Amino acid sequence: MKLVSYEQQGKPHFGAIVGDRVIDLTLWSAECAKADSSVLELPVKIEDFFEEIDRLQASLKAVVGAFAASGKKGARASKPLSEVKLLAPIRRPPKTICVARNYAEHAKEAGLEISPIPILFARFSTTFVANGDPVYVPTVSDDLDWEGELAVIIGKNTNGKRLTRDEAMDYVFGYSIFNDVTVRDYQFRVTQYTAGKNFRASGPFGPVIVTADEIADPHKLDIKTTLNDEQMQFANTDTMIYDIPTILENISEFVDLEAGDVIPTGTPAGVGFKRKPPIFLKDGDTITVEIPGIGSLSNPVIKEGKD
Incomplete structure (x- = not known):
């Protein structure tokens, strides 16, 4: 299934694409x-x-299946995708926990060591940006960079349980795309990433959540990031240092995972701040992240305050 949030009469609605x-x-x-x-x-x-996934998940599958089988009979409860404004798939997840430095070539290009455990930081949902909506170059910095990533969506609460690698994938509901747009000078002013990773309108997310049953192997997915149609990043998730079970095992050591949590899994090499000369996002650019089987997340870039 491909699940979405979309706008209807100015409010978010829960939908599925068929x-x-x-x-x-x-x-x-x-x-x-x-x-x-x-x-x-x-x-x-x-x-x-x-919030009620245990009670509602079977009905979700039945409802989407009934629509697929209904043909024209289900048309009144749907709209053409071309006429719908998609929002970030989950606008207010319980948590968003990002993984840093999870591709060896990215760590190498940044001149940073590979950590013996996953490096984690939090993102705030108020930074999320829907597919097609603008990312802002902030007035306080021009060092705006891209980071295309696979995002894991959690589907079960751990409720105090510390996961093992063998059971971790049972807690995955699906996958999406995340662009961890970063203000580099703010990121590196101190040892904590929080400020540089949480500027307004800096977290493109979406456009859909693809349920786990439709992704044969999340560790065999290409990630491509293009800036104005020029390829900046290209890698496969099979080169992640820490795979998804390791990431979820590590997170669950210290905090409960909750259904609806979003876990961006890190970015490959090809970011802008280590290019010679550096390349940063600027007003008028378009930044796009693509993952086959999930889709394409594309956003214009504008100077803050211009709109």
């Missing part, structure tokens, strides 16, 4: 529940779905 249409899962699940009492109505917001 073919070239976006289903209103709240409306369509209500229709399905009339014909099948085992189907539960789905909430308006995806965040509420993750």
Whole structure:
């Protein structure tokens, strides 16, 4: 399944993409529940779905499957994708925990050591940017850089459990794309990454969540980042230093994972600040991250305050 949040009458709605249409899962699940009492109505917001994922996940699968089989009968509960404004898939996840320096070539280009354990930092959901919406070059810095990444979406609460590698993948709900846009001078002013990683409108995320059953192996995915159609980054997730089970095992040592958590897994080599000369995002640019099987996340770049 490909799940989305989309705008309807100025508010976020929970949807799924089937073919070239976006289903209103709240409306369509209500229709399905009339014909099948085992189907539960789905909430308006995806965040509420993750709050009750254990109770609602079977109904989600049934509802999407019913729409796919319905043909024209389901059309009134959907819109053409071309007419829908997609939002960040989860606008307010419980947590966003990012992994730094997870590709050896990226650590090498940055002149930094490979850590013996995953390096983690937090992102705030207020920084999220939907596909097609602008990333801002802040007024206080011109050192705005890109970092294309695979994002893991958590689907089960650990509830105090420390995961082992063998069970970690059972907690993965799906995958998305994240662009960990970074203000480099703020990142390196101190040893903590927080400021440089949390500027306004600096976290492109989306456009969809693809459920784990549709990704044969998340450790065999190409990641490509292009700046104005020129390739900047290209790598495969099989070159990550820490695979997804290791990352989730490590995080669960100290904090509970919750359904709906977003875990960007690190960026490959090819960022701008280590190029000679350095390249930074500027007003008028377009930055795009692509992962086959998930899609393309593309954002214009504008100077803060220009819009």
